[in-house]
Amino acid sequence: MAKQIGTFERRKERLDRGIKIRTERLYAILGWQEITYLVMPRLTLILGLLVLPLILGMYWQKVLCSAGIFALLAISFDFLAHYVGLVCLGGAFFTGVGAYIVGILNSSFELSPAFTIPIATIGGGLICTLLLLPCLQLRGVYFAMVTIIYPIAATRIIVALNIWGSTEGISGLTYFPNVWIEQYFILGIALIVLFGLRRLVGQDYGIVLRGIKDNDQAIRASGMSIAWYKAQAVFIASAIGCFAGSYLACLYGWSGLSSFALDFSIIPIAATVLGGPGTFVGPMLGAFILTPLSEMLRAIGTWRIVIYCIILLVFIVYKPEGLMNWAQRKYHQFEHWVEV
Amino acid sequence: MAGLSNGVNSSNEHIEQNMEVLIYGFVRSINLVLIAVGFSFAYGVSRLPNFAHGAFYILSGFATWIFISNLGINYVLSIIVSLIILATIGAAMYRFIFIHIRGMEISEIIASYALGVAILEALRTRFVGTGFTNPTFIEGTVKIAGVPIDFQRLIMIGAGVVLVGMVWLFTHYSKVGLSMRGMAQDERAALMLGIDSDLTASVALATGSALAALAALIILPLGNITVNEGYEVLINALAVCIIGGLGSWAGTILAAFFLGFAGMITATYIGSNWEAVVTVIAIILVLIFRPSGLLARQKELEERV
Numbered sequence: 069m070a071k072q073i074g075t076f077e078r079r080k081e082r083l084d085r086g087i088k089i090r091t092e093r094l095y096a097i098l099g100w101q102e103i104t105y106l107v108m109p110r111l112t113l114i115l116g117l118l119v120l121p122l123i124l125g126m127y128w129q130k131v132l133c134s135a136g137i138f139a140l141l142a143i144s145f146d147f148l149a150h151y152v153g154l155v156c157l158g159g160a161f162f163t164g165v166g167a168y169i170v171g172i173l174n175s176s177f178e179l180s181p182a183f184t185i186p187i188a189t190i191g192g193g194l195i196c197t198l199l200l201l202p203c204l205q206l207r208g209v210y211f212a213m214v215t216i217i218y219p220i221a222a223t224r225i226i227v228a229l230n231i232w233g234s235t236e237g238i239s240g241l242t243y244f245p246n247v248w249i250e251q252y253f254i255l256g257i258a259l260i261v262l263f264g265l266r267r268l269v270g271q272d273y274g275i276v277l278r279g280i281k282d283n284d285q286a287i288r289a290s291g292m293s294i295a296w297y298k299a300q301a302v303f304i305a306s307a308i309g310c311f312a313g314s315y316l317a318c319l320y321g322w323s324g325l326s327s328f329a330l331d332f333s334i335i336p337i338a339a340t341v342l343g344g345p346g347t348f349v350g351p352m353l354g355a356f357i358l359t360p361l362s363e364m365l366r367a368i369g370t371w372r373i374v375i376y377c378i379i380l381l382v383f384i385v386y387k388p389e390g391l392m393n394w395a396q397r398k399y400h401q402f403e404h405w406v407e408v
Numbered sequence: 409m410a411g412l413s414n415g416v417n418s419s420n421e422h423i424e425q426n427m428e429v430l431i432y433g434f435v436r437s438i439n440l441v442l443i444a445v446g447f448s449f450a451y452g453v454s455r456l457p458n459f460a461h462g463a464f465y466i467l468s469g470f471a472t473w474i475f476i477s478n479l480g481i482n483y484v485l486s487i488i489v490s491l492i493i494l495a496t497i498g499a500a501m502y503r504f505i506f507i508h509i510r511g512m513e514i515s516e517i518i519a520s521y522a523l524g525v526a527i528l529e530a531l532r533t534r535f536v537g538t539g540f541t542n543p544t545f546i547e548g549t550v551k552i553a554g555v556p557i558d559f560q561r562l563i564m565i566g567a568g569v570v571l572v573g574m575v576w577l578f579t580h581y582s583k584v585g586l587s588m589r590g591m592a593q594d595e596r597a598a599l600m601l602g603i604d605s606d607l608t609a610s611v612a613l614a615t616g617s618a619l620a621a622l623a624a625l626i627i628l629p630l631g632n633i634t635v636n637e638g639y640e641v642l643i644n645a646l647a648v649c650i651i652g653g654l655g656s657w658a659g660t661i662l663a664a665f666f667l668g669f670a671g672m673i674t675a676t677y678i679g680s681n682w683e684a685v686v687t688v689i690a691i692i693l694v695l696i697f698r699p700s701g702l703l704a705r706q707k708e709l710e711e712r713v
Contacts, residue, residue, distance in 0.1 A: 155514050157521060202695040209457045212517045213646040214691065216459075220643060224684030334525060337518055370533045377526035384519050385508045 081406045082397070109399070113349065114259060121251040128360075129247055133319055135359035136254035137163075137312045141336035142343070142351035143261055144308040150346035151269050152301040153281030154204075158215035159336050162309025163316060164222055164328035166192045170314040171238035171323035180242055181318045185311065192310025197303040204298045219328040226325065237324020244318055254315055258352065261308055266348050268304075277301055334373060335362070338380040343392050350392025427553050429669075429676050435561050437668030438568035441661055442623035443641050444648035445575060448660050450616030451649065453579055453588045454609050456506060457517055458498075460524030461620050462642030466635060467527055468494045468621030469628040473540050483543060491621050498617025502610040510609075524642065532635040540633040542625070560629055567626050571619070576657055588612050647687050651694045653701020662702055666690070 097103055121129060141159050148154045169188035173179045179187075203214045227234055244250045268274055276297055279287045284294050313332075317323040335358055336351070343354025358376065365372045383390060389397075443465070450458045458464075468490045475486030501523065509515040546559040579585035587608050590598040599605060644667075652663030670690060671683045694702065 149514055153514075155517055157517070202692045205695065205699040209451070209513055209517060210650065212457075212459075212521075213650055214695070216521075216646065217643055217688065217691065220639065221684050221688040224681070225688070228679070228681030228685055330525070334522075337522075341518065370529050373529040374526045374533075377522040377529070380522040381505065381519055381526070384515050384522070385505055388509070388515065 077408045078405045079408055080403050082401045082403050084401055117255050117259065118252075121248065121255070126247075129251055131360055131363045133250055133254055134316075135356050136251075136258050137316055137319075138332075138335050138339060138359050139258050139352040139355035140254075140261060140308050140312040141332060142339040142355045143258075143265060143348055144305040144312075145336045146340045146345060146348055146351045147265055147269075147308075148301065148305045149340070151274065151277050151281065152298060154298065154302070155212040156215045156305070157212045157337070158218040158333055159309055160219040160328045160330065160332035161215070161222060162192070162196055162306045163313030163332045164219060165196055165306075166310030166313025166315075167317040167323035167327035168232060168238075168313075169195075169310070170317040171241060172232065174241045174317075175238050181244060185314045185318065188314035188317075189307050189311040192314070193303050193307030196306035196310065197299055200302055200306070201299065204295055204302065219333065223325045223328045233324065235325060237322055237326075239322045239324075241317055241321045241323065243321050250319060257311065257315075262348055262352055265304075330373070334376055334380075335359070338376040340390075341380050341383045341388075342390060344390030344394070344396075345388075347390070347392040347396070350390050353392065354390075424554055425676065428555050429672055431552060431555050431557060433669040433672035435557070435565065436672050437665040438565050439627055440644055440648050440664035440668050441572060442564070442568050442627060443620075444645045444652075444660055444664060445572060446616045446619030446623060447645040448649050448652075448657075449575060449579075449619055450613055452656070452660075453585075453592055454612035455592050456502070456609060456613055456616075457513070457520060458501075458613060458616055459517055459521035459642065460501065460527065461616075461645055462638040462640070463524035463527035463531075464494055464497065464617045464620040465624040465641045466531060466633065466638035467497075469542065469624045469633040470531060470535060470540065472542055472625060472628075473633060476542065487625050490625070491618050494621035495614040495618040499610045499614040501617075502606075502613045506609070506613070507606060524638070528635050528638045531638075535633070535635060541631070542629045542633070544629040564626050564630075567622075571622070572657065572661065575619070584608070584611060644687075647691055649701075650691055651702060653698075653703050656701070656703045659701055659703030666702075 095102070095106060097106070120132060124132060141163065144162070145156060145159055148156050166188045169192050170181075170184045173184045173187060174181075199218070200215070203211055206214065226232060232238060244253070269277065276287060276292060280294055280297055287294055287297070313323075313327055316327065336355065339354030339358050340351040341354075342350075342358065343352065344350030358379075362372050362376075365375065387394075446464075447458060447461045450456045450461075471490040471493060472486050475481040475489060476483060479486075481489070501520070505519050505523065506516065509519060544558070544560040545563055549556045549558040550562070551557070579589055587598065587603040588611070590601070590603055591605060591608050595605065648660060648663045648667060650663075651666065652659030652661070667687060667690060670686050674680075674682045674686045
């Protein structure tokens with residue numbers, strides 16, 4: 069007991085590098101070295117993603133595309149869960165809605181992806197928001213409970229009504245013109261969404277959203293409608309998810325019940341927890357780690373999901389900050405041992 | 409004359425069908441009560457959302473199946489063993505997972521759901537297809553008001569009523585049950601009165617898991633054990649709890665009867681594919697008009713925005 073209270077205990081002291089002034093994202097820059105220090109990580113990410121398609125083979129290019137889909141879904145999950153406080157366990161609902169809108173528009177009206185994807189993104193976002201509207205009064209566990217039901221209910225309803233190809237799905241959709249458009253399209257959108265959302269949550273708007281998560285009564289007391297802001301946030305997140313779904317439909321030329329599959333709900337969550345919740349870039353990198361991993365593990369079939377879940381469990385219990393928060397801490401702060 | 413007797417026959421059939429809906433709707437409602445009681449116990453009493461509920465349900469079914477078919481253990485003994493195993497898993501889940509993330513709702517949900525999916529998908533690699541059935545407790549059927557019903561379903565009804573009664577008595581009159589409710593209502597006050605928070609919570613999770621296992625052991629002999637049923641069970645338990653309002657036993661029972669009869673009526677008169685639609689519509693309507701559930705008073709302000 070005495071040893072614990074004793075004066076020889078050491079702890080790690082962390083100091084911010086001098087470049088940061090008081091708040092996040094406000095810096096005093098004294099020269100090109102410091103500019104490089106700030107720009108390098110972002111530039112590495114952007115250039116890295118843009119170069120990847122050039123050096124990968126045919127097979128891994130496809131994997132890159134699906135990694136992009138999961139990256140978008142992970143960012144959308146992260147946004148809802150860690151900035152608005154709505155844990156959506158049914159991310160697959162968004163992809164399914166997006167994929168089916170593309171399927172219907174393409175098979176009935178012969179529209180090309182250039183039209184179907186934007187329509188599916190906006191229209192799908194609106195549909196999902198409208199359907200989730202009754203649940204927006206709920207928080208935490210309750211919202212998670214309801215959203216878990218949505219994708220499964222959607223598949224049942226499609227089978228029950230025997231519409232849109234029922235269990236067969238809608239096949240023979242128009243593909244993208246070539247592989248380069250496929251890859252740069254999803255990577256470009258992923259980067260735009262990533263930096264756009266980072267900018268958005270830094271604005272006053274983001275402060276309101278975080279206020280809803282932390283203390284919604286304060287937001288209400290400030291005369292702002294919680295439901296309206298939540299609806300906007302759900303629209304943003306579901307539009308991202310629907311975009312991913314519509315891209316998926318165009319990528320494989322098919323939309324069916326498996327657009328509502330469990331993978332689209334679980335992998336983004338695993339990517340978020342692995343990459344670092346609340347950072348946006350972390351979930352994205354998490355998706356770019358997990359998707360190739362899952363391709364390598366394709367041989368073992370269902371065990372893949374088991375492995376994701378175990379990664380998820382280990383990280384959420386023992387390393388809740390995730391990779392990216394850890395890396396950012398190492399990058400932005402000095403650490404040294406001090407005696408207490 | 410022929411026409412008249414035909415009419416009598418069809419009206420008899422009609423009555424019989426109505427009786428069937430009534431009796432099997434009741435059976436289905438008790439089924440839902442049994443499924444939901446474990447989840448409702450862990451969450452309503454101790455605020456521990458156990459999203460691995462469906463996985464525990466199926467796990468106990470398969471565990472019993474293995475004990476009987478592969479290891480040749482006697483039925484009663486294997487039921488007891490799987491109940492003990494599931495209770496241990498529940499307590500272990502608290503000790504190794506929940507204890508680290510207590511109070512962080514997002515993490516609790518994700519962690520328990522991940523555990524559930526991991527268990528279910530791991531089971532899927534071993535148990536594919538049909539043919540996994542546990543034997544019924546007592547063979548045979550009786551006729552009630554002209555509708556044949558087997559003994560297993562009658563046992564299920566009895567067990568459901570007894571179980572809910574016992575759980576209610578346990579949480580309202582036993583020392584452990586009262587301490588669980590105390591923890592849920594005001595953790596600090598409960599700590600001051602000397603209630604061990606971690607112990608109480610692990611007992612609650614263990615009991616909740618054992619209740620899931622018990623429900624499985626009673627219900628599963630009626631059909632095949634499949635992995636997908638784990639997801640069904642979780643969804644049904646969630647639906648009952650959302651509609652009934654968490655933390656309210658009367659609400660849970662009311663919601664189970666509401667969903668049970670609604671599902672049965674839909675399945676009989678419209679088509680069994682429509683059941684899921686009815687469940688979803690019921691949930692959405694309840695959420696619109698009574699966001700905290702039909703009968704929930706507890707924490708009404710907190711969960712609503």
